[in-house]
Amino acid sequence: MSNTAWQHVLLARHPKRPTSRVLINTLFDDFIELHGDRQFSDDKSIIGGIATLNGIPVTIIAEEKGDSTNDKILHNFGMPHPEGYRKALRLMKQAEKFKRPIITIIDTPGAYPGLGAEERGQAQAIAFNLQEMMGLKVPILVIVLSEGGSGGALAIGVGDHVMMFEHSIYSILSPEGFASILFKDAKQAEHAASLMKLTAQDLLHFNIIDEIIPEGAGLHESKEGLFHLKSALSSKMAQITQEKITTILPKRYQKYRQMGVFLEGVSSELTQR
Template sequence: MNILEKEKKLLSLEKQINDLGDSSTIEKLKNEIASFKETEMSQLSAWDKVLLARHPQRPKACDFIEYLFKDFIELHGDRLFRDDPSIIGGIGTLDGIAFTIIAQQKGSTTEENIIRNFAMPHPEGYRKALRLMKQAEKFHRPIISFIDTPGAYPGIGAEERGQGQAIANNLLEMSQLNVPIITIVIGEGGSGGALAIGVANKMLMLENAIFSILSPEGYASILWKDSNKAPLAAEEMKLTAKDLKDFNIIDEIIKEPIGGAHQEKMTVFEKTKKAIIKAYTELSQLSGPDLSYQRNTKIRSFGFLQRFNYDNLGGFKNDLYKNIRNR
């Protein structure tokens, strides 16, 4: 039973409470619900966390922005082609501190997802983000980015307009900025599409968010020629917040309520606010050149392949090498 099926069972139990009038039965059901949450919904697999990261009710970037930055002013366009709705950019204040905010935005409905291109940015989206980040550096504003994307849009038009170049240029330019950069992974962090706004001094991650080189379905299709093995792929990919904290790729995990961030959104917003202020307070002690140096040193120290113990992967390692040779 995955987390979504458990959630349906929990909702069914809660509905029974509303339909009952007998207080003793209600108390019994409440105890059953509490036990179910503690034993079933707090022990999550990597695939459960993938499902929670994609949950349609999970708070989106605009929800965080609306709660944290009451005076947010959105800015549009890359000054070259058009405005990309899949990336939101603008200026807002948090506890009296002015920030430049960059965020990948998923839709809450099918219609909004189509407008937002399912949070898969085009090159003009990344160029808009970089334009605003360079503006932030000019006016000495710290930068906050919210990551929530399956990946950069792979369409022909995006490739013709320089998708790879736009991502690569963002990585280069962000590594050199002389202002604090704080990144929060709030849902999916997919491939270069996430990295393009994720070169940061501090990377924070919600407990049930994911960050990976591609989707588990894509990984399973490449490795085993079977996308149905996505749950197994999710375990092998080490894409959870805990895994990434162990690898020192992220700096802090923001705890979520049992059942995911959508269960108690305000609690998650408050915890995120505290984590941002804490990170900014630490980074504000550094000079511009020191911020750039710290960011580059942090990235170069990942040593991901060296940290990953391939010797213990057995047949998986052999399958991986064989598939790489055959591609």
């Protein structure tokens, strides 16, 4: 029997679910972390750097939640500030300069909503990343590890191929936030989750993502999902690095243009109800 949407939410948030650092250490070799946005600070909720995948140099950009309590606080529970997104874009531009494919790992409940983040241009940083990623002249592969929350995820989520773990979630906001807006009661989050179409299965059906990575009972139970990811990532990397960028860019544009038209249609239908 398939899991309910809320069960997917609970599995995505499981306290023992591996974080992005585990994926990086398991799947890649020779990882060298790079720091800072060269404007304000080094946002530790986003980690990035250079590594190799099957001998191919790649740039990795990942949202990191942390594991222990102190580590979660250090990484701000995976909620980036504007300087985190600017660091991510700096590394993307560096990857483009040296013709390295980009791999991003999404794992965030959302961008940090604090006053300081807003003062330093949170919305602008997210919007600018979306704009720039559409035109980056290197392949971009995206992995949704656990939670993909709103613009906090989208800011590193524009890609040529989007993979999503079987029990991860990807949505406009958290079920609690959705319930607070729709029902004026955050305690109805379970019901909200059933309406949000936030599971990997829902999003593949609507062509929002391209591939589901099986993980069995959950990434917190075994490394089965990591093995499946390594296989899928290796296969797609071998394929996409053989394509010309003049072929990749139009397909990327068309992919998100079609997605935009679909979402406009859904929004219009909901407004008319």
